[in-house]
Amino acid sequence: xxxxxxxxxxxxxxxxxxxxxxxxxxxxxxxxxxxxxxxxxxxxxxxxxxxxxxxxxxxxxxxxxxxxxxxxxxxxxxxxxxxxxxxxxxxxxxxxxxxxxxxxxxxxxxxxxxxxxxxxxxxxxxxxxxxxxxxxxxxxxxxxxxxxxxxxxxxxxxxxxxxxxxxxxxxxxxxxxxxxxxxxxxxxxxxxxxxxxxxxxxxxxxxxxxxxxxxxxxxxxxxxxxxxxxxxxxxxxxxxxxxxxxxxxxxxxxxxxxxxxxxxxxxxxxxxxxxxxxxxxxxxxxxxxxxxxxxxxxxxxxxxxxxxxxxxxxxxxxxxxxxxxxxxxxxxxxxxxxx
Numbered sequence: 001x002x003x004x005x006x007x008x009x010x011x012x013x014x015x016x017x018x019x020x021x022x023x024x025x026x027x028x029x030x031x032x033x034x035x036x037x038x039x040x041x042x043x044x045x046x047x048x049x050x051x052x053x054x055x056x057x058x059x060x061x062x063x064x065x066x067x068x069x070x071x072x073x074x075x076x077x078x079x080x081x082x083x084x085x086x087x088x089x090x091x092x093x094x095x096x097x098x099x100x101x102x103x104x105x106x107x108x109x110x111x112x113x114x115x116x117x118x119x120x121x122x123x124x125x126x127x128x129x130x131x132x133x134x135x136x137x138x139x140x141x142x143x144x145x146x147x148x149x150x151x152x153x154x155x156x157x158x159x160x161x162x163x164x165x166x167x168x169x170x171x172x173x174x175x176x177x178x179x180x181x182x183x184x185x186x187x188x189x190x191x192x193x194x195x196x197x198x199x200x201x202x203x204x205x206x207x208x209x210x211x212x213x214x215x216x217x218x219x220x221x222x223x224x225x226x227x228x229x230x231x232x233x234x235x236x237x238x239x240x241x242x243x244x245x246x247x248x249x250x251x252x253x254x255x256x257x258x259x260x261x262x263x264x265x266x267x268x269x270x271x272x273x274x275x276x277x278x279x280x281x282x283x284x285x286x287x288x289x290x291x292x293x294x295x296x297x298x299x300x301x302x303x304x305x306x307x308x309x310x311x312x313x314x315x316x317x318x319x320x321x322x323x324x325x326x327x328x329x330x331x332x333x334x335x336x337x338x339x
Contacts, residue, residue, distance in 0.1 A: 010264075013264075014261075014264065014269065017257060017260055017261060017264075017265070018261065018265070018272070018273045020257060021254065021257040021258065021261060021270070021273040021274075021277075022273045022274075022277045022280060023277070023280070024250060024253055024254045024257060024277075025254055025273060025274050025277035026278070026280035026281040026284065028247075028250050028251065028254060028277075029281045030281060030284060030285070030288065031243065031246050031247050031250050032247055033289070034243055035241065035243040035244050035246075035247050037239075042238075042239035043238065043239040043240055043241075043244055044218075044232060044235075044236065044238070046214070046217065046218050046221065046232070047218065047232060047236045047237075048244065048247055048248055048251065049214055049251065050211065050214040050215060050218060050236075051248045052248050052251035052252045052255065053207050053210040053211045053214055053252075053255075054207075054211050055248065055249070055252040056203065056207045056210070056252045056255050056256055057203075057204060057207035057208055057210070057211055059252070059256065060200050060203035060204040060207055061200075061204050063200040064198060064200035064201055064204055067198060067200055075198045075200075075201070076195075076196050076197050076198055076201075077197060077198060077201045078195055078197050078201075083195075084205055086191045086194075087191060087202070087205040087206045087208075087209050088209050089187060089191075090184055090187060090188055090191075090206060090209075090210075091206075091209040091210050091212070091213040093180060093184045093187070094184065094210070094213065095213055095217055096180065097177065097180045097181060097184065098217075100173055100177050100180055101177055103169075103173045104116075104170065104173040104174055104176075104177050107167055107169045107170030107173060108170040108174065112174075113174075114155045115152050115155050115156075116170075116171070116174035116175075116177075116178070117174070117177070117178070118148050118151045118152050118155075118275075119148070119174065119175060119178035120177075120181040120271070121144055121147050121148045121151065121275060122144060122145070122148055122178075123178045123179050123181070123182035124181075124182040124185055124186065124267050124271050125140075125141065125144045125268070125271075126182070127179075127182045127183055127186040128266070128267055128268065131183075131186050131187070131190065132186060132189065132190060134266075139310060139311075139313065139318075140310075140311050142310060143307045143308070143310035143311035144268075144307070144311070146303055146304075146307035146310065147271075147272070147275055147303070147304055147307035147308075147311075150279075150299070150300045150301070150302070150303025150304035150305075150306075150307055151275050151278060151279070151300060151304060152300070153296050153300040153303060154278075154279055154282060154296055154297045154299070154300025154301065154304075155296075155300070156296045182267075185262070185267040185270055185271075186267050188206075188258075188259075188262045188267075189262040189266060189267050192259065192262045192263040193262075193263065199259065199260065199263045202259070203256070203259050206259070207255075218232045219232070258270060261273070268311070272308055272311070275304060276304060276308070279297075279300060279301050279304055282297055283297075283301070
């Protein structure tokens with residue numbers, strides 16, 4: 001049994017990491033937008049992702065070596081091929097999901113893309129139950145649905161009456177994208193928790209394959225384009241600015257935080273962190289990019305906040321505390337009098 005003090009500390013740590021992940025994820029969109037020049041990305045965004053994966057790999061290897069030096073016996077490292085192969089799957093899912101996202105955007109407008117993207121909230125809950133065999137209570141399902149409604153409501157303001165007006169193919173790729181995103185999160189949680197391996201060792205394996213697959217993806221793109229802009233390896237830092245490097249650092253830091261959440265918390269924490277980050281980004285955009293505040297945004301934030309409270313509400317919080325009887329009502333049954 002976990003000591004109450006230790007459990008409380010673990011809860012506070014998870015909350016702190018979730019808050020930092022929310023801020024890091026919200027700043028990701030802001031930094032990426034700020035890195036544009038005249039509304040366009042002048043640099044190769046695929047290179048940014050590769051550099052972020054490389055930075056995560058370097059940090060993980062450094063922390064792993066440091067951990068082994070301090071506690072050789074406590075740093076568990078499973079060195080089996082069948083275990084290492086499991087870390088290939090997230091990289092494959094990542095590549096497939098990128099292609100699905102591209103097809104998704106071909107059939108829908110940006111507003112519909114954002115709204116249908118919220119389906120990953122529910123699909124994560126479904127796969128959380130099916131794949132990890134973890135049952136969610138009715139209250140938690142209500143909370144997840146409310147988060148879906150809140151996140152969607154906050155985005156209605158930018159739809160101009162054309163939301164969800166997409167062909168069948170758009171809905172298909174939207175649903176497929178939601179399931180791919182949820183599967184990537186739930187599967188990552190599974191491989192992180194299946195043994196007691198060091199988080200740094202698991203990250204090193206995960207990001208090693210991430211570097212390999214992103215390298216291959218960039219190379220294949222150049223081959224398909226006939227090396228129209230030259231080989232990416234020789235022009236990888238073209239049009240990079242200080243803001244671009246901040247995007248790289250942000251992507252790397254966010255990825256490391258997500259790995260920690262998958263190891264020591266769960267996929268639902270990630271769902272809440274990313275959903276709340278979207279709302280934080282919209283609020284900050286009001287001041288930074290002159291986004292117009294709307295009633296829908298306020299209602300969306302309110303709904304998401306209530307959802308967060310409901311999901312993590314303890315059963316004892318639902319019970320009504322016993323207190324004195326209301327005034328005007330008898331506290332005992334009236335005594336019968338004899339005639």
